[in-house]
Amino acid sequence: MTMHLNRPASSFEVHRATRASRVAVAGLLIVALAVASAPWWAGRDALHDFVQLASYLVFAMMWNLLAGYGGMVSIGQQAFFGIGGYGMLILSNYGGVSPFVAVPLAAVVATVVAIPVSRVAFRLEGGYFAIGTWVIAEVFRLTVANVSVLGGGSGTSLTALQDVPRALRESLTLWLALAIVAAAIGLVYVFLRSRAGLALTAMRDNAVAASSQGVDVKRARLIVYLVSACGAALAGGLYFLGNLRISPDAAFSVNWTAFGIFIVMIGGLGTLEGPIIGALIFFVLNRFLSDYGTWYLIGLGALAIVVTMFFPQGLWGFVSSRFGLQLFPVGRRVVFVDADPAQKRSTGGMTDTLDTPQATHRA
Known part of the structure; x- marks a missing residue:
């Protein structure tokens, strides 16, 4: 990376968007409009499939935020996944709240629960943290399994929607899924572009060094843990x-965390694009190969091993480094506006990157 120190300050511009990111935004808007109109042209199975894909994607994005950017590898995020599901059901069946409103309310409840849970989990480090989060999730599972009003170990059904017409219920669920996906991508993107995102990545790379530079490591870890739980x-x-x-x-x-890890590792750890690519691949494999039972799981494991061996940065990480594509650029590019054309062609107009988590990751 070349630094030109002899240039006046007025001769450069700081760019954040790229041509690929502008195309990506336009493409995502088209996809969002197509999905929003799906109740008028798609079948019921397609609507259900999108809701499932949205759930996989959001869960994988949150695990990626926690581990890929925060450096906290957890195998117990299913605890909050389950709290979100049961919280929605309790608020709907017993609290009289609309299930579509109960979904975000249950996420708030899970965030509140994550505060005392974090005090326990943060006492552990490394592999102990990963195993500890799994144990915490098992505690929640066993607790809920012993609550008879919730159906015990066999579970229960969501009855709050029994009077809602099927077509309306499926359409509202689809639109809620689309809103959650858009909010998750947008909020994580904005967060990573902020100074808090840079501090988060610095903490992941070296917590001691980040703390010595003024980063409040404990606060940053708590914030990312609560966001991922939500x-x-x-x-x-x-x-x-x-x-x-x-x-x-x-x-x-x-299995939820296992699937989330698979999606992120296939797509690319520590990238926003990676979980999207990984979720699409996982959903296709799950949709067409899950009937093969054990062989399907063996195939997922074999694919993960192959990608890890030959594409250690994930499929999107390989594409991004090979072709220089960034659909969600979270860094800043310093472009010298008076550079000669030959120099711009040789450097792509970019001479340095400032305050960017991706730059720290590449370093």
């Missing part, structure tokens, strides 16, 4: 709103 709860509430039934084994299954 997002996981949104995914859980949405998923069981679409399925209309919930059980402790389904809500608090470690």
Whole structure:
């Protein structure tokens, strides 16, 4: 990376967007409009599939935020996924709240629950933290399984929607899923573009060094833990709103975190684009190959091993480094406006990147 110190301050501009990011925004808007209009042209199975895909994507994004950017590898995020699902059901069946309003309310409840949980989990580091979060999730599962009013171990159904016409219920669920996905992508993107996002990545790379530079590591870890818990709860509430039934084994299954890790590792850890690519790949594999049972799981594991060996940065990480594409650029590019054309062609107009989590990650 070249630094030109002899240039006057007025001869450069700081750019954040790229041509690829502008195309991506336009493409996402087109996709969002197509999905929003799906109740008028798509079948019921397609609507249900999108809700499931949205749940996988949001959950994977939150795990990526926690581990890929925050450096906290958790295998217990299904705890908040289950809290989101059961919170939605309790508020709807017993509290008289509309299930579509209960989904974000349950996410707030999960965020509040995550505060005391974090005090326990943050006493552990590294592998102990990962195993500890799994144990916490199991505690929640066993607790809910012993509550008879919630159906115990066999679970219960969402009855609050029984008087809502099927077509209206499916349309509202789809639009809620679309809103949650858009909010998750937008809020995580804005967060990573801020100084708090830069501090988060610095903490991930070296917590001691980040603390010595003035980063409040404890506060940053708590914030990202609460945000990821809230997002996981949104995914859980949405998923069981679409399925209309919930059980402790389904809500608090470690498979959710396993799938989230698979999606992120396939797509690209520590990128915004990675979970999107990974979620699409996982959904296609799950949709067409899940009937093969054990062989399907073996295939997922084999694919994860192959990608890890040959594409350690994930599929999007490879594409991004190979072609220089960034659909969601979170950094800043310093472009010298008076540079000669030959120099601009050789450097792409970019001479340095400032205050960017991705720059720290590449370093």
